Amino acid sequence: MARNRTVFLVDDEQAIRHALRLFLESEDFTVREFASAESFLEAVTEAVHGVLMLDLRMGGMSGLELQAQLKSRGIEMPIIFISGHGDVQLSVIAMKAGAVDFLEKPFENRTVLSCLKEAFSREEARTREHNRVAVLEKRCQNLTPRETEVMKHIVKGMSNRALAEHLGLSNRTIEVHRARVMRKMDAESLPDLVRKVALCKNFIR
Amino acid sequence: MATITASTRVGNNPATRYKLVWLGVVFALAFYVADAMVDVFIFHHGKLSEQILHPDPHEIWMRLGIIITALAFGFYAHVLFKRERACAAQARIMETFLSSIFDNLPGMIFIKDARELRFVRINPSGEKLLGLSRAELIGKNDYDFFPEAQADFFTRKDREVLESGTELDVPAEEINTMKLGKRWLHTKKVPILGDTGQPAFLLGISFDITEAKQAEIARQETEIRFQTLFDFAAEYIFVIDPEGRILQTNHHAAVQSGYTKDEFIGKQIRDFFTTDSQHTCDRNLPILLAQGYNRTDIDFVHRDGHIIQTECMATAIPDENGSYTTFLVILRDQTEKMQAAATLVDSERRFRAIFNSSHHLTGLLDPDGKVLEANEPVLEFLGYQPDDIIGKPFWELMWRDVPPPEQQRIKSAIHEAAQGKLVRYQVEITGSNNRTMTIDFSLKPILNEHGETVLIIPEGRDITDRIQAEKERQHHQREMAHVMRLSTMGEMASGMAHELNQPLAALVSYCGTAASLVNSLPTPPEQLGEILERATEQAHRASQIIRHLREFVSKGDDHRDPLDLDQVILRVIDFIKAEVQIGNVHLEHHPGTGGHRVMANKVQIEQVLINLVRNSLEALQGAGIDDSRVILGSRLLPHASIEVTIADNGPGIDAHMRGKLFVPFQTSKKSGMGMGLSISRTIIESHGGVLWADENYTGGARFGFKLPVHEVTNGPE
Numbered sequence: 001m002a003r004n005r006t007v008f009l010v011d012d013e014q015a016i017r018h019a020l021r022l023f024l025e026s027e028d029f030t031v032r033e034f035a036s037a038e039s040f041l042e043a044v045t046e047a048v049h050g051v052l053m054l055d056l057r058m059g060g061m062s063g064l065e066l067q068a069q070l071k072s073r074g075i076e077m078p079i080i081f082i083s084g085h086g087d088v089q090l091s092v093i094a095m096k097a098g099a100v101d102f103l104e105k106p107f108e109n110r111t112v113l114s115c116l117k118e119a120f121s122r123e124e125a126r127t128r129e130h131n132r133v134a135v136l137e138k139r140c141q142n143l144t145p146r147e148t149e150v151m152k153h154i155v156k157g158m159s160n161r162a163l164a165e166h167l168g169l170s171n172r173t174i175e176v177h178r179a180r181v182m183r184k185m186d187a188e189s190l191p192d193l194v195r196k197v198a199l200c201k202n203f204i205r
Numbered sequence: 206m207a208t209i210t211a212s213t214r215v216g217n218n219p220a221t222r223y224k225l226v227w228l229g230v231v232f233a234l235a236f237y238v239a240d241a242m243v244d245v246f247i248f249h250h251g252k253l254s255e256q257i258l259h260p261d262p263h264e265i266w267m268r269l270g271i272i273i274t275a276l277a278f279g280f281y282a283h284v285l286f287k288r289e290r291a292c293a294a295q296a297r298i299m300e301t302f303l304s305s306i307f308d309n310l311p312g313m314i315f316i317k318d319a320r321e322l323r324f325v326r327i328n329p330s331g332e333k334l335l336g337l338s339r340a341e342l343i344g345k346n347d348y349d350f351f352p353e354a355q356a357d358f359f360t361r362k363d364r365e366v367l368e369s370g371t372e373l374d375v376p377a378e379e380i381n382t383m384k385l386g387k388r389w390l391h392t393k394k395v396p397i398l399g400d401t402g403q404p405a406f407l408l409g410i411s412f413d414i415t416e417a418k419q420a421e422i423a424r425q426e427t428e429i430r431f432q433t434l435f436d437f438a439a440e441y442i443f444v445i446d447p448e449g450r451i452l453q454t455n456h457h458a459a460v461q462s463g464y465t466k467d468e469f470i471g472k473q474i475r476d477f478f479t480t481d482s483q484h485t486c487d488r489n490l491p492i493l494l495a496q497g498y499n500r501t502d503i504d505f506v507h508r509d510g511h512i513i514q515t516e517c518m519a520t521a522i523p524d525e526n527g528s529y530t531t532f533l534v535i536l537r538d539q540t541e542k543m544q545a546a547a548t549l550v551d552s553e554r555r556f557r558a559i560f561n562s563s564h565h566l567t568g569l570l571d572p573d574g575k576v577l578e579a580n581e582p583v584l585e586f587l588g589y590q591p592d593d594i595i596g597k598p599f600w601e602l603m604w605r606d607v608p609p610p611e612q613q614r615i616k617s618a619i620h621e622a623a624q625g626k627l628v629r630y631q632v633e634i635t636g637s638n639n640r641t642m643t644i645d646f647s648l649k650p651i652l653n654e655h656g657e658t659v660l661i662i663p664e665g666r667d668i669t670d671r672i673q674a675e676k677e678r679q680h681h682q683r684e685m686a687h688v689m690r691l692s693t694m695g696e697m698a699s700g701m702a703h704e705l706n707q708p709l710a711a712l713v714s715y716c717g718t719a720a721s722l723v724n725s726l727p728t729p730p731e732q733l734g735e736i737l738e739r740a741t742e743q744a745h746r747a748s749q750i751i752r753h754l755r756e757f758v759s760k761g762d763d764h765r766d767p768l769d770l771d772q773v774i775l776r777v778i779d780f781i782k783a784e785v786q787i788g789n790v791h792l793e794h795h796p797g798t799g800g801h802r803v804m805a806n807k808v809q810i811e812q813v814l815i816n817l818v819r820n821s822l823e824a825l826q827g828a829g830i831d832d833s834r835v836i837l838g839s840r841l842l843p844h845a846s847i848e849v850t851i852a853d854n855g856p857g858i859d860a861h862m863r864g865k866l867f868v869p870f871q872t873s874k875k876s877g878m879g880m881g882l883s884i885s886r887t888i889i890e891s892h893g894g895v896l897w898a899d900e901n902y903t904g905g906a907r908f909g910f911k912l913p914v915h916e917v918t919n920g921p922e
Contacts, residue, residue, distance in 0.1 A: 013707040019714035026718055057703065059865055082710075084703030089891045105710035106748050108741070109717030 005120055006050030009033040010040045010066070011082065012058040016105075020053070023109050029116070037061035037069075046075055049127065051100075051119040053112075056083040056090055064090065067097050076126065078119040082107070129199075136200040139185050147184070150177040154190070155197045226282035233275040237268065312412040313390075315342075316397070319367050319404045322346045322360060334390075334413060336383030355380065366394040367404045377418060389418035441505070441515070441536035444522075447494075449473050452531065461538065463508025474534060479504040479512060489519075494529065497521040505536055514539045566644070566665035572658045574599045574619040583665075588637025599663065622648035622661045634665070643669045682780075685815075688808050696884040698755035705751055709744045716741040765806050765892075767915045770849055771796035773807060774837050777814040781822075790825050790833045792818075797840040798847055804915035809888045813896070814851070816881040817908045821853035824906060828855050842911065846894075850909040858898060858906050866898050885910075 007029045011017050017033045024031045030050075034040040037054075038061055052070075056063040063081055070077060081094045082103045091102040100119045103111065143151065153163050164174045187193035307314055313331035317324055324342045332339055337350060347356040358378075366373045372395040382388050392411040399405030435442060436456035444453040454469045462477070475483045482503045493499040503517040515536040521529035560567065561581040568579035579594050587594075587602070594602055600615040611632070618628040629647040636642065644665040651660040720737040723729050771794070778792050803810075818835055825833040835853045842848050858866065865871045867886045872879030882898075889896040894912040 013711070015711035016707060016714070019711040019718065023714055023718040023721075026721060059868060084706045084710075089893070093893075105706040106713035106744055107710060109714060109721070112714075 004030065005116075006030040006032060006048075007116065008040065008044070008048075008050055008052045008077075010037055010052065010058075010063075011055035012036060013055070016055075016082075020112070023112070024116075027113060037063065037066035041066065041069060044070070044075060044077075046073070048075070048077070049123065050077065051116060051123060052077050052079045054079050054081055056081050056094070064094060064097070067094065067099070071097070078123050078126075080112075080115050080119055133199050136185070136196050140200055142184055143181065147177055147181050150174065151181045151185070151193070151197065154178060154181065155194045226278055226285055230275050230278040230282055233271065233278060237271045237275070241268070310410075312410055315409045315411075317346070317363065317407045317409070319396070319399075319406055322363050322407065325406060331411075334382060334385065334388065334411070336385060350383075352381065362394060363407055363409075367396050367407055370396050370398070370404055372396070377414065387415075388413055389415045439538075441538075443469070443474055443534040443536075445474050445532050445534055447529065447532070449475055449490075458536075461507075461513070462505065477505055479506055493519050493521060493532065497523075497529065502539070503536060514543060564667065566663075566667075568663055570599050570619065570648075570661040570663055572623040572650075572661060574616070574623075574661070576602065577660070586634075586636040586640075586642070618648055619661065622650045623658045625650050625652055625656065625658055631668070641669075642667050643672045685780075685808055685811060689812055692809070692812065692884050692888070693880050695755065696880050696887060698751070699887065700880075700883065702748075702751040702755050706748055709748050712744045713741050716744070763806055763809075765804050767802040768805050768807055768810065769798055769800065769802050770810070770839050770847055770912070771798045773810055774814060774839065774849070777811055777818065778837070780811070781815065781818055787822055788826060788833075790822055790835060793834060793836045795836065795838040797838060799841050801841055801847060802915045803847055803892070803912040805892050805912060806888075810892075810912075813885040813888050813910065814849070816885045817851040820881060820908070821851060821855060821906065824855035824857075825853055830854060841914070845914040846911045847914055848909055848911045850907055852905060852907040854905040857904070867896075 005028075007024050009017055009020055009024075009031055010033075011020075012035055014035070017035070021031045021033060032043075032050075034043065036058060040052075041061075054063045054066060061069075063083075067079055070079075078100045079094075079098070080101045080103060081091065081099050082105060083091070084105050094102060100122060101115045103115060140148070149167070150163065153166070158166070160171055160174045160178065163169075164171045167174070181187075182193065185193055185196055187196060307326070307328050310328060311330055313328065313334045315324055315327040315331050323344050323346045327335075327339055327342050329339075332342070335342070335350065342350075347359045350356075351359065362373060362375060372393060375390075375392040375394070378390050378392055380388055380390060390411040391414045392409060395408040395410075396404035397406035397408050438455060438457055440455075441458035441461065442455040443451050443458065445451055451469045451472055451474050454466055456466075458464075458469070459466045464477075469477075475486045478486060482505070485501055485503065489499045489501050497520065499519045501517050503515050505513040505515050507513055516539050518535045518537070520533045520535075522531045522533055524530045560578075563580060564582065566580070566583045566586060568583055569577040571577055576594050576597055576599055579589075579591065583589075584591065584594070589602070599619065600612045618630070622628050627647065627649055629645070632644050632646050634642050634644050642665075645668045646666075647664050649662045649664065650658040651662065653659045716737045720734055720741075723733050723737065774794055774796070778794060781787060781792065814837070818837070821835045825835070833854060835851065837849070837851055839847060839849045862871065867882050868879075882896075886896045889910045889912070892912055894910050896910040897908070899907040899909065
């Protein structure tokens with residue numbers, strides 16, 4: 001297992017935190033524990049990476065509320081809910097809201113481990129995706145305004161000829177722009193370009 | 206002089222004349238003797254004898270003449286005297302005769318002198334009538350006996366008679382007598398003329414006509430009374446002759462018919478009737494003539510043309526020969542009577558309508574329990590006709606098949622009601638179509654002024670629905686209580702599971718970590734791994750036991766329906782008011798769901814509301830707030846959810862409870878487990894909603910929950 005994997009542990013039960021920390025650290029995870037949702041919210045930032053193990057019911061802010069709070073702040077961190085008693089209704093809500101899994105106390109260490117594996121692989125995928133998007137967005141930023149415009153029309157399926165007519169440019173000029181777009185975006189084909197543009201949709205919009 | 210005056214005045218009197226003649230004789234003789242003496246003593250100087258012896262013949266003749274004349278006068282006087290005596294005797298007889306008439310006449314006779322009107326004479330009848338003796342009366346006048354006004358009247362009349370010199374007849378005058386009281390007199394007053402032709406006396410003759418007068422007054426009064434009766438009787442009265450002509454009519458007839466009396470007199474009575482009534486009249490005339498009496502209905506036509514319905518009574522009045530010469534026709538106006546009758550019928554109809562349209566079974570019984578009346582619902586329910594029921598004993602009828610104990614019960618109830626008591630009990634009756642009703646049955650006695658029962662009103666109110674509703678309410682309440690108990694247990698189990706699962710989870714985790722550590726050792730101690738595994742198993746088992754317990758108690762009914770939360774709130778307010786001591790707390794409801802519904806389990810939502818309202822009530826009680834109130838409000842939120850809030854103006858949320866309101870077993874109350882809010886939150890969350898407490902709400906506590914809207918009806922929004 002790769003190092004530097006951080007587990008954020010939010011539970012108002014000190015014994016749970018201690019037991020889990022022992023176990024997780026024995027499994028080479030970095031553990032940061034919090035006794036309440038509020039204290040976690042204070043500490044967390046967008047830049048933080050890791051998996052959140054969150055108790056569903058706590059005094060003060062509940063696990064579900066914290067989940068909503070994080071979402072509203074744009075912090076997309078995989079969440080594993082842990083609950084003192086399996087509440088079907090709440091677990092459904094939690095899963096719908098994007099939780100990775102739902103652990104019912106008492107849980108086996110190996111269950112925790114497999115959940116975390118899943119969560120971290122998701123987190124890594126998310127990070128990779130995030131990075132890829134970041135690269136693509138960077139590429140997009142290198143396009144000139146004219147090239148950006150040409151690209152927008154190309155991905156909508158407009159032909160060179162129609163585009164030349166639409167922009168009042170010669171067919172040849174469009175072909176040049178198009179070749180540059182393909183090179184700058186590192187696109188192998190038109191479908192590849194379309195997929196890449198879809199990923200950095202924020203930029204296009 | 207006096208003599209001369211007297212003679213001139215009373216010269217006609219024979220006795221006086223007689224005395225004068227004798228005076229003349231005596232005077233003549235005296236004159237003669239005197240003359241002779243003068244001759245003797247003066248002319249003859251005492252030579253009397255010679256003179257006498259030798260008288261002068263001339264002188265003798267003269268003297269003889271004188272003597273003869275004197276004798277002639279004397280004789281005349283004698284004749285006069287004798288005549289006078291005869292006259293006096295006759296006058297005495299006359300006087301006696303008149304006196305006896307005067308004294309014995311039954312009427313009063315009195316004589317007054319003309320000058321001062323003093324009584325001169327009065328007869329015994331007069332004394333008796335006036336109540337005064339003759340001695341008291343004579344010489345007195347009317348002013349001495351009568352009141353001044355009356356005396357004035359008599360005096361005036363007396364003077365009238367005396368001055369006119371003619372007699373006066375006073376047919377009736379009233380006097381006040383001393384002993385006989387008021388009397389009526391018929392008096393004749395006559396002037397009596399004196400010698401001079403002037404009235405010297407007043408003769409009065411009075412007859413006591415008091416009896417006759419009284420009889421007359423009585424007769425007049427009777428007549429006036431009769432006439433008044435006749436005129437003002439509330440009937441039209443006509444006197445007609447055998448031909449039907451009106452001879453007389455009364456005032457009432459004239460006033461009420463619009464005609465005058467004169468317009469009636471002489472007309473045919475039938476001319477005032479309608480054509481139909483004229484025929485009736487013609488048909489009934491022979492009957493009247495034969496029987497002397499007839500009665501029929503007549504329509505009288507008022508002058509303005511409207512018809513007066515009357516009852517006509519005609520009676521023949523026989524004359525002294527027994528034949529009918531006049532008829533009395535009396536018409537009595539029936540309009541009012543008919544109107545009264547119509548009103549009575551109307552009122553009867555109205556009461557009967559009420560009687561019959563009542564939903565209750567009711568009727569009338571006599572004190573012995575016999576049915577006098579039964580309303581339509583009774584007949585309908587029991588499937589009877591009125592004839593089946595009227596007059597029968599009530600206990601044989603109330604049920605189609607009367608169980609003997611019930612018969613006995615109703616008999617004794619009727620007996621009690623007959624004693625004046627209100628009897629009431631609940632009973633089940635099966636009607637004609639085997640429908641069974643639960644009846645609130647009562648027997649109400651109606652008493653007369655002596656306190657005796659004259660009627661009994663039996664009444665049966667169908668309380669089947671009410672009983673049913675009551676049963677349902679009780680069922681619902683039981684159900685709620687059951688659910689409440691179950692969810693309390695469930696919540697307890699849930700809370701326990703949560704609390705126990707924490708240490709168990711820690712335990713399992715510790716064991717797992719320990720096992721890993723053990724296994725990573727180069728030479729793991731024997732059995733340790735297995736022991737740790739067993740320990741983990743036991744922890745899981747404990748957890749399982751708790752899980753089973755929780756599943757067992759939380760197996761409640763989770764049926765869900767679309768609910769209008771405002772209706773649920775209303776129901777809860779009713780329930781709270783009926784079941785909980787709310788003291789003087791005012792419960793308000795501000796509805797605002799606008800007809801939108803939520804999909805929820807009614808009993809569970811009710812339970813949440815009851816929990817929250819009860820918390821508020823408990824907080825308010827003993828808080829010493831004057832205007833304590835709990836306000837339940839609902840409103841539709843923008844994102845298709847409905848929010849319900851329960852706010853009170855109590856002391857608010859305890860500071861030390863903040864943050865742990867919804868944690869099971871946490872409570873600030875002396876009694877209670879601290880489950881209510883925890884259960885409520887569980888319920889609301891299981892419905893996909895949120896329950897919250899507004900801890901910063903000033904002026905009391907405010908709780909609220911949100912539930913997603915199920916469907917949009919055609920509400921006002």
